[in-house]
Amino acid sequence: MQKSLASNRIIGILGGGQLARMLSLAAAPLGYKTCIYCPEESGPALDVCHSNMVGEYNDETKLKQFADQVDVITYEFENIPSDCIEFLSKLKTVSPNLNSLKTAQDRLVEKDYLNKVGTKTAPYANVSNHHQLDAAITKLGLPAILKTRTMGYDGKGQCLIRTSADIADAYHLIDNNTHGHCILEGFIEFDLEISVIIARNAQNQIAIFDPSQNDHKDQILHKATIPANVSQSTIDRAKKLATDIIIGLDYIGVLAVELFISTKNDEDDIIVNEIAPRVHNSGHWTQDACYVSQFEQHIRSICNLPLGNTARHSNAIMLNLIGNDVNKITEYATMPNASIHLYGKLDIKEGRKMGHVNLTAPLTNQTKP
Amino acid sequence: MQKSLASNRIIGILGGGQLARMLSLAAAPLGYKTCIYCPEESGPALDVCHSNMVGEYNDETKLKQFADQVDVITYEFENIPSDCIEFLSKLKTVSPNLNSLKTAQDRLVEKDYLNKVGTKTAPYANVSNHHQLDAAITKLGLPAILKTRTMGYDGKGQCLIRTSADIADAYHLIDNNTHGHCILEGFIEFDLEISVIIARNAQNQIAIFDPSQNDHKDQILHKATIPANVSQSTIDRAKKLATDIIIGLDYIGVLAVELFISTKNDEDDIIVNEIAPRVHNSGHWTQDACYVSQFEQHIRSICNLPLGNTARHSNAIMLNLIGNDVNKITEYATMPNASIHLYGKLDIKEGRKMGHVNLTAPLTNQTKP
Numbered sequence: 001m002q003k004s005l006a007s008n009r010i011i012g013i014l015g016g017g018q019l020a021r022m023l024s025l026a027a028a029p030l031g032y033k034t035c036i037y038c039p040e041e042s043g044p045a046l047d048v049c050h051s052n053m054v055g056e057y058n059d060e061t062k063l064k065q066f067a068d069q070v071d072v073i074t075y076e077f078e079n080i081p082s083d084c085i086e087f088l089s090k091l092k093t094v095s096p097n098l099n100s101l102k103t104a105q106d107r108l109v110e111k112d113y114l115n116k117v118g119t120k121t122a123p124y125a126n127v128s129n130h131h132q133l134d135a136a137i138t139k140l141g142l143p144a145i146l147k148t149r150t151m152g153y154d155g156k157g158q159c160l161i162r163t164s165a166d167i168a169d170a171y172h173l174i175d176n177n178t179h180g181h182c183i184l185e186g187f188i189e190f191d192l193e194i195s196v197i198i199a200r201n202a203q204n205q206i207a208i209f210d211p212s213q214n215d216h217k218d219q220i221l222h223k224a225t226i227p228a229n230v231s232q233s234t235i236d237r238a239k240k241l242a243t244d245i246i247i248g249l250d251y252i253g254v255l256a257v258e259l260f261i262s263t264k265n266d267e268d269d270i271i272v273n274e275i276a277p278r279v280h281n282s283g284h285w286t287q288d289a290c291y292v293s294q295f296e297q298h299i300r301s302i303c304n305l306p307l308g309n310t311a312r313h314s315n316a317i318m319l320n321l322i323g324n325d326v327n328k329i330t331e332y333a334t335m336p337n338a339s340i341h342l343y344g345k346l347d348i349k350e351g352r353k354m355g356h357v358n359l360t361a362p363l364t365n366q367t368k369p
Numbered sequence: 370m371q372k373s374l375a376s377n378r379i380i381g382i383l384g385g386g387q388l389a390r391m392l393s394l395a396a397a398p399l400g401y402k403t404c405i406y407c408p409e410e411s412g413p414a415l416d417v418c419h420s421n422m423v424g425e426y427n428d429e430t431k432l433k434q435f436a437d438q439v440d441v442i443t444y445e446f447e448n449i450p451s452d453c454i455e456f457l458s459k460l461k462t463v464s465p466n467l468n469s470l471k472t473a474q475d476r477l478v479e480k481d482y483l484n485k486v487g488t489k490t491a492p493y494a495n496v497s498n499h500h501q502l503d504a505a506i507t508k509l510g511l512p513a514i515l516k517t518r519t520m521g522y523d524g525k526g527q528c529l530i531r532t533s534a535d536i537a538d539a540y541h542l543i544d545n546n547t548h549g550h551c552i553l554e555g556f557i558e559f560d561l562e563i564s565v566i567i568a569r570n571a572q573n574q575i576a577i578f579d580p581s582q583n584d585h586k587d588q589i590l591h592k593a594t595i596p597a598n599v600s601q602s603t604i605d606r607a608k609k610l611a612t613d614i615i616i617g618l619d620y621i622g623v624l625a626v627e628l629f630i631s632t633k634n635d636e637d638d639i640i641v642n643e644i645a646p647r648v649h650n651s652g653h654w655t656q657d658a659c660y661v662s663q664f665e666q667h668i669r670s671i672c673n674l675p676l677g678n679t680a681r682h683s684n685a686i687m688l689n690l691i692g693n694d695v696n697k698i699t700e701y702a703t704m705p706n707a708s709i710h711l712y713g714k715l716d717i718k719e720g721r722k723m724g725h726v727n728l729t730a731p732l733t734n735q736t737k738p
Contacts, residue, residue, distance in 0.1 A: 021397070024417070025397055025398070025417075028390070028416060028417050028713065029708075030709055030711060031698075031712075031713055033713065047419045048393070048419070049417075050416045050417070291657065291706070291729060305702045306702050306703045308705075309706065311705070313682045313683055313729075313731070314682055333674045333675050336660075336677075337678065339398075339660060340400075341398045342399060344400055355400070362682070
C-alpha cells in the first residue's frame, strides 16, 4: 500500500510547557506527530503530544533514545543546557542550531553578535567581580542595569542601579550568581518596545510577521498590540534588522527579536534588546490574526516546508493571563472577539502564565504615516 | 493552592478518526483534555489526545470505566450504536442527546421528524420488502433512490432507480441490507446543495455559521465554497429551518443540516436532505475563515460555555484530500492562501479522507442580492 509522504515524521521537542503545547497543536494539521522530552511527568505539552519521554537534559542515555525515535529536534526555551543540544546535534538535525542557542543564552555573546551584524544595542560591559562593576559604571554611567549573562528571563537575575546607593545590591547579584558572569548594560531611554517574529528555513526562505507593540507588568509581558504604533519606515527597518540577525546565525526556525524604539529624533532610533531562539510570547497573537501562526511557521521551518503566509486578516491585542487573571476566562468566553488559549495548568501561582487571550478586530489602516 | 476552574474537565469522545482529532485540537486551547474511546489502537485522534481507551462500543465494562474518568461525553459519528449512547447517558451527560442520535441514525425517523417541525423533505416511503418497493414506486414515481434506513454515508447503501430496469438492483439492496429496513426517496431536482452548521448549548443559546455550497465527486464531498451562491433571503430561511430543527431535538452541540436548493421559482425552494448530529466535513472551512471553528463551537456547546462568534473574517473554499489527493500537499504548502489539515493517516487508500485544505481569500460581498 502506498504511504503518505505527508505524515511520516515525528518532531522531537525539548521542554513540556505551553510553547511546546502550542507547537504540538500546530504540528498535527501538517501531519506531524510530536514527542516531548522533559524532566516533568506532566505538563501543558503532555496533554496533546503523540508520545513523551521523561528525562533530565544531561541524561545522555535517554537523550540518545529520544533522538532515535524522532526525525528532527527543536526546543521550546533557550535555557536548555547547550551541552544537551551539542550532544543531540551529533545524532539528528536540531533547529535552531547550537551556535544560535549559545548566542542567545549569553547576553555578552549576544550583544557582541548583534553589534557585529550592524545592529545597535545598549552600551555594555562584561562584569565578573566588584572591581569590574566599578569600572563599568565609570564607563557607562548611571542609571545602568546589571544582569546575569545567562539564565535570565521575565526580569529574573537583574538589578537596576539608579544611584551609587544601589551598588551594594549589584555586588550581591555578582556574589550570588551561580551561573557565572554578569553584564552591565547602560540605561536606554525608549518610548516603546516592539518585537519582530521572523522565520527562516533551510532554503534561506524568510518570512516576517508584522511587529507587535509590547507592554509589560512586573517585568512580564502583559499585552501585545498589533499593529504597533510606529511608522511603516520603522517597521521596514525593524524587519531588515531581524533579517540580518537571522541570516548571520544561519538560523532555522522562528526567532523573536525584541526592539526598543525611541521616537525623539526625526527618524526613530531602533535598539535591539535581545533575541529569543524560539516561538515567543509576543507572537501569540498570530494564532488568531494571521493565516499561519508563529507555531505553524516554526514547524514549517524546521521541517523544511515552504514558509506560510504572514499576512494579517485582523488586528489583534494579546493579553497574558498571569496567575489569577485566568479566572477572567468565563468573561472572555462571552466576548465575541476573544479567542481563548489556556495551557491546561491546574494550579494557579502568582506570576505563572496560565494562558492568553487574543482580542481581534477587523483590519484598519492604523499604521502611522 | 487555588485550582483553576478553567482546566479541570476531561471530555470523552467516542470515535478516533479525524473529527475526534480536530475536536481534541480545539478542546486544548479551552483548557480541556480529551479521552478517546474507540476499538482501534491507533488513529488520527490518538496522536493528539490526553488519554485513550481501546474498547468495542458494546463493551459495557469498558464503557463504564470510560464514563468514570471523563466529565462529559460526545461522539464523532452517528453510526455509534444507540445502545452505547443509551448506556453512557445513564452515567454521564452525553451530548448530542440519545433522541437526536436516534433521529439522525434512521432516515425514516429523520424525515418524519423534519416534516413534523415544518421543514420540507423529499417524498418518501418505508420499504421492507419487494412488495413495498413496488408500491412505493407506484406512489412516488421514478426516478427514485432506495436507501438503507441506517448506516449509510458517503453514498454507501444507496441504489438509484432510474427506470424499471434498475428495480432488480434495488431488490438486491433490500435482500442484502443487514441493517434492517430501507426507505424510498422520490427524486428531487435541485440546483445546488448547501449546508448549515448550527450549534446550541444548554442555555438555549444558538449560533449559526454561514452556509457553504457543497460539491460532491463520487458521492463524497469534494468542495465546500463560502459564501454559497444563494441570496441572503435563502440564507436567512436556511438558518431558520436549522434553528427549528435543533430546538425541536433539544439538541446540544454542533449539528449539520444539508439542504437542496432549487432556484427555478421566484423564491428558492429549500428541501432538507439530511442532518448529521456532529461536526461535519462541510464545516471544516470554519477553521480558517472564522474566529471560532465548528470544532471549538462543539466543545463550547457541550461544555456549556457561551457559544463563539460565527462571523467570517475571510471567504473560503474547502477541498477534501481523498486518497492520492494528499500527495498534492507539497504544492498546497507553497500556496500563501492554503491552510493544510492532514489527519495523520499513513496508508493511502482510494476514497479515504486523508486531509483537507482551506483556501482563503479576503471578504468580498459575493452574496447574491
